[in-house]
Amino acid sequence: MEEQQVSEEGGVSVREIFRTIWFRKWVALAVAVALFLVCAISLFYGYNPSKKNYVMEFSLNLPGEDNSVVYIYPNGTQLYYADMTSLPTLLAIKKSDESFSDIDVETMAARGKINIERNISILADGSSTSAYREITYTITASSNYFDSYKQAKDFLVKLANTLAEYLATMKIDYGAYISMIDSAEDYEEIIGLLKSQLNDLEKKYESLIKTYGESFVVDEAGKTLLAYLNELKAYNTSSILDNLLTEARTNFYVKENSTVDYALRKTELENELAKAEATLQKLEIVFNGSESSSTIVLDANVLKEQYDLVYDLKYQIGIIDGYIKGSVNEEYDKKVQDAINKVTVFTDSYSDTSATVYSKASSVVYLNPGVVVTTGGMGLTTILVLSFIVAVIVALIAGYVAGKFKLNALKRAEAGGENASDATSETKEEEEKQ
Numbered sequence: 001m002e003e004q005q006v007s008e009e010g011g012v013s014v015r016e017i018f019r020t021i022w023f024r025k026w027v028a029l030a031v032a033v034a035l036f037l038v039c040a041i042s043l044f045y046g047y048n049p050s051k052k053n054y055v056m057e058f059s060l061n062l063p064g065e066d067n068s069v070v071y072i073y074p075n076g077t078q079l080y081y082a083d084m085t086s087l088p089t090l091l092a093i094k095k096s097d098e099s100f101s102d103i104d105v106e107t108m109a110a111r112g113k114i115n116i117e118r119n120i121s122i123l124a125d126g127s128s129t130s131a132y133r134e135i136t137y138t139i140t141a142s143s144n145y146f147d148s149y150k151q152a153k154d155f156l157v158k159l160a161n162t163l164a165e166y167l168a169t170m171k172i173d174y175g176a177y178i179s180m181i182d183s184a185e186d187y188e189e190i191i192g193l194l195k196s197q198l199n200d201l202e203k204k205y206e207s208l209i210k211t212y213g214e215s216f217v218v219d220e221a222g223k224t225l226l227a228y229l230n231e232l233k234a235y236n237t238s239s240i241l242d243n244l245l246t247e248a249r250t251n252f253y254v255k256e257n258s259t260v261d262y263a264l265r266k267t268e269l270e271n272e273l274a275k276a277e278a279t280l281q282k283l284e285i286v287f288n289g290s291e292s293s294s295t296i297v298l299d300a301n302v303l304k305e306q307y308d309l310v311y312d313l314k315y316q317i318g319i320i321d322g323y324i325k326g327s328v329n330e331e332y333d334k335k336v337q338d339a340i341n342k343v344t345v346f347t348d349s350y351s352d353t354s355a356t357v358y359s360k361a362s363s364v365v366y367l368n369p370g371v372v373v374t375t376g377g378m379g380l381t382t383i384l385v386l387s388f389i390v391a392v393i394v395a396l397i398a399g400y401v402a403g404k405f406k407l408n409a410l411k412r413a414e415a416g417g418e419n420a421s422d423a424t425s426e427t428k429e430e431e432e433k434q
Contacts, residue, residue, distance in 0.1 A: 168359035
């Protein structure tokens with residue numbers, strides 16, 4: 001009693017605290033186990049999903065990109081990188097693969113649980129005066145909306161590749177001159193449009209070759225850009241169109257549904273010819289009356305150009321005279337239609353080729369080794385350690401409280417004389433066990 005009193009006067013000792021806990025050790029153990037399980041399960045299934053994110057960092061290599069802040073697609077539209085995580089894009093990705101069918105993209109977008117950021121760094125290129133931009137993108141998505149890491153990775157990779165897929169399916173009308181053929185009034189105009197279309201396609205192929213090289217392989221057969229260009233040039237220099245034009249002018253073929261008023265056109269040309277001849281006469285007077293040699297040379301050049309103009313107008317009037325009496329020829333019309341179809345094939349081929357080149361020239365470079373990394377949340381080891389610490393602390397407190405309560409009950413019973421001998425013996429037995 002004397003030792004206990006000293007302890008009470010001097011405060012509760014650590015030894016006495018643990019003796020009290022040991023008095024109700026089974027209570028402490030039960031609380032520890034139960035609380036450990038509750039904490040571990042709650043943190044793993046409750047906290048982690050709400051805090052864990054999947055993050056993918058990447059850069060884009062796009063055709064024609066000059067590393068500027070603004071990128072313009074080959075069809076003239078501007079790239080808006082935020083569109084990669086917009087709801088229409090998310091819905092399109094979801095529909096593209098059945099494995100994404102359970103992803104609630106609507107809620108994910110509405111709650112802002114997926115977003116993209118663009119990071120621009122200015123890096124030196126080795127010289128003291130120049131620098132270039134390094135542009136990277138980071139997509140962050142909450143793990144709550146994915147069944148697994150693999151599903152999240154596949155989905156985010158699809159998102160990053162939406163720009164390349166857009167380039168592959170991008171529709172650009174390269175047949176500017178082809179579309180004008182239906183409104184052409186005669187064969188001469190049609191053939192002129194076909195020539196302009198071929199020349200335009202040549203320039204476009206040369207532009208692609210300048211950017212990507214003549215050996216750029218377009219299709220699985222190994223056909224290169226240079227091969228496509230040579231095919232086009234071979235047709236363009238084959239004189240097929242020139243021969244058609246000569247045949248039309250020689251035989252004065254007209255379209256069956258032609259609405260050309262050749263008589264009116266002749267009148268217009270005759271008026272132009274009259275003006276040109278009047279100008280020519282004045283130039284001849286000036287030329288014949290000149291004394292300065294420098295003036296003579298200048299006037300001779302001008303005079304030649306005017307002679308050429310007069311000759312050309314007379315030639316056109318002669319052709320018009322023929323067309324006024326012209327005839328329809330179905331066989332010739334078929335030749336012209338074959339030429340239109342051939343040039344249309346060349347145009348469609350370029351459209352497909354350019355889309356393939358743009359698609360192949362674009363790429364996504366992932367900056368993380370695993371493509372997608374997991375951030376936030378807690379690892380299993382951390383969860384277990386934290387749950388154990390919490391469980392032990394609370395269990396010790398619960399055990400001490402339970403033990404203290406029991407000891408106080410025994411002391412009150414002893415002080416009141418109720419079952420004093422039993423209480424005393426029970427207390428001694430508990431102390432002996434300890």
